[in-house]
Amino acid sequence: MSKNTPQAIRGTQDIFGPDAEAFAFVVETFERVRKLYRFRRAEMPVFEKTEVFARSIGETTDIVSKEMYSFDDRGGESLTLRPEFTAGIARAYLTNGWQQHAPLKLATHGPLFRYERPQKGRYRQFHQIDAEIIGAAEPQADVELLAMADQIIRELGIEDVTLHLNTLGDGDSREAWRAALVEYFSAVRGELSEDSQERLEKNPLRILDSKDPRDRKFLGNAPRIDDFLTDEAKAFFEAVTSGLDAAGVKWTRAESLVRGLDYYRHTAFEFIPDEGSEAAGKLGSQSTILGGGRYDGLMESLGGASTPAVGWAAGIERLAMLVGENDQAPADVIVIVEDDSFIGQGISALRLLRQDGLTAELISSGSPRKRFDKASKLNPRAILSLGGQGQLGSPVRSSEEALVDRIADLLSNSASFGSLASPRA
RNA sequence: GCGAUCGUAGCUCAGUUGGUUAGAGCGCCGGUUUGUGGUACCGGAGGUCGGGGGUUCAAGACCCCUCGAUCGCCCCA
Structure with missing residues (x-):
């Protein structure tokens, strides 16, 4: 910095x-x-x-x-x-x-x-x-x-x-109690902590939850609100x-x-x-x-x-x-573009996925051959790979069968992917 | 307002009783390996050691000031 x-x-x-x-x-x-x-x-x-x-x-x-x-x-x-x-x-x-x-x-x-x-x-x-x-x-x-x-x-x-x-x-109870507290603590004023001597002037009720042992020994016998209610x-x-x-x-x-x-x-x-x-x-x-x-x-x-x-x-x-750990949930789908000429398709895919309620993000920067590694590290439910070494036959990889089908249907129903071979493996 | 501890790369930290060009891991960028793959290896960028002053032949290390962080007191959610 x-x-x-x-x-x-x-x-x-x-x-x-x-x-x-x-x-x-x-x-x-x-x-x-x-x-x-x-x-x-x-x-x-x-x-x-x-x-x-x-x-x-x-x-x-x-x-x-x-x-x-x-x-x-x-x-x-x-x-x-x-x-x-x-x-x-x-x-x-x-x-x-x-x-x-x-x-x-x-x-x-x-x-x-x-x-x-x-x-x-x-x-x-x-x-x-x-x-x-x-x-x-x-x-x-x-x-x-x-x-x-x-x-x-x-x-x-x-x-x-x-x-x-x-x-x-x-109001009346509180004032009577307060007056009794002031009277009680004033009698032992010199033995109270410095803080509590000041509280006596400004906020006598506060003496009651003092942490100082010098004050605490007087608390047991202090006037109680119940007697003034x-x-x-x-x-x-x-x-x-x-x-x-x-x-x-x-x-x-x-x-x-x-x-x-x-x-x-x-x-x-x-x-x-x-x-x-x-x-x-x-x-x-x-x-x-x-x-x-x-x-x-x-x-x-x-x-x-x-x-x-x-x-x-x-x-x-x-x-x-x-409330404990609450980090961002992993993405449903990470879309990777391993050949920059597919960026347009990547963007189209994002729109389709997100419209269908899937969380999705695109990786299209950095070394092309490391983009899949980046996607894997994000631990998504599925990875959609576009332009990867002519592997268009099965661009969706996921252990969730239903999710693969869902993504496949989304893509194959879109004009942008009409020419794409079946995304299913 | 008072007290204690602490400030070294983006992050977590090493840096011997002050001694040459300040290090590691992770992260980032790139390359090689692998070739349907979260691996491994190599390389790179990135620090006026919070800032200022002082002591010393020599300070990231010691002293003072300052800023900030953390924790506690007061008070409060």
């Missing part, structure tokens, strides 16, 4: 080969399954006014305070490349009057941008699949959404992944869990599972590989493959009417790491 060649931006990826096939497989599976659940497809811009994210995600969160790709456009307006889907979807819902479709089940996927240090399963431009149900206050919406997530993961062939489920309660919040969570049981979705209670963003209420969840599983090993420290929750407070933060909603997002790259 010349030193003159510009490099890709840090944290971006050029995806190709098996990785790209796995990526496509994730997206195709998502598209197929979301139709089964009758989620509507939506497309949003990849950038928005900065305030869309600042107001909904929370000014003090890491995402807004230091991870956004923001810039002023030529008109002097501050714009931001979307760091997540939910805020933009909420904005679209409000500005397009999608209230008329409520409750609205939406699905989308595409690139997102966060200025973070890249590491395994984590990029500055990354990609997510995303599903939201907007305008549905009932716990059945949570169940519906989680059932779809569970089915997608299973249809991707990903195993040893468990749904970790928690409730943050309604209102009757309504408790009933809501029970409806979600019994619904999941009815839907056959396995889950486990995760009392320390919290959400970083301000707008979450009630249900919070993550699909996480089981400890010690193969999937956990492949993901390194980025263990969550799908996460989300209920965000009943979000629409109001954007100036809309109070609107209940629930959603999730999953990193396509992380899912793709778990």
Whole structure:
């Protein structure tokens, strides 16, 4: 590579080969399954006014305070490349009057941008699949959404992944719990890790899933959300869990599972590989493959009417790491032209084969005598050889009898090959 | 933002305590062999050893800076 060649931006990826096939497989599976659940497809811009994210995600969160790709456009307006889907979807819902479709089940996927240090399963431009149900206050919406997530993961062939489920309660429950946590941890402030002392100010809930042993010894006796849940919040969570049981979705209670963003209420969840599983090993420290929750407070933060909603997002790259090898399938037919005067016939043959639904590719470059070798290395189901040393009597070679006949019929019914002797051996 | 490890042909990597024109395998291109064939052999193209500076008679190897990659912390999908 010349030193003159510009490099890709840090944290971006050029995806190709098996990785790209796995990526496509994730997206195709998502598209197929979301139709089964009758989620509507939506497309949003990849950038928005900065305030869309600042107001909904929370000014003090890491995402807004230091991870956004923001810039002023030529008109002097501050714009931001979307760091997540939910805020933009909420904005679209409000500005397009999608209230008329409520409750609205939406699905989308595409690139997102966060200025973070890249590491395994984590990029500055990354990609997510995303599903939201907007305008549905009932716990059945949570169940519906989680059932779809569970089915997608299973249809991707990903195993040893468990749904970790928690409730943050309604607004009142969450605030009371939060206050109790602050009081509890403040009492032992000096013994907490430096990170957690800072969390105490910014995001006390996060102390609960700290990995630092200095913090962990206090977690056992920390106030529990269950003690602060209102009757309504408790009933809501029970409806979600019994619904999941009815839907056959396995889950486990995760009392320390919290959400970083301000707008979450009630249900919070993550699909996480089981400890010690193969999937956990492949993901390194980025263990969550799908996460989300209920965000009943979000629409109001954007100036809309109070609107209940629930959603999730999953990193396509992380899912793709778990779906295994997915390389391009071998061709049905490789057409080789061992004499360049047959190139026209080669092109005609490709058209016939592809119109009939066969995957086909032409080899007509390089040393003529090595073209057959090239074709063989591609391991196709059949090789069609044109112009090879007067061997026109049997130009199709394959171990599949039916395929030989099919190709032979295609060619012999075409004017371009009318003069050709029977392709059958 | 912090820490650790690492950057040698298109790819995977060798390159002894710093010592002459920097190597292999695979891939690519061509030739010979074979002649209905994925074989074998021969040859070729392709590297200012990530970039810059320094130490030295001498640096791919040592030092500094920088860029990038990887993994972890923070945070998060």
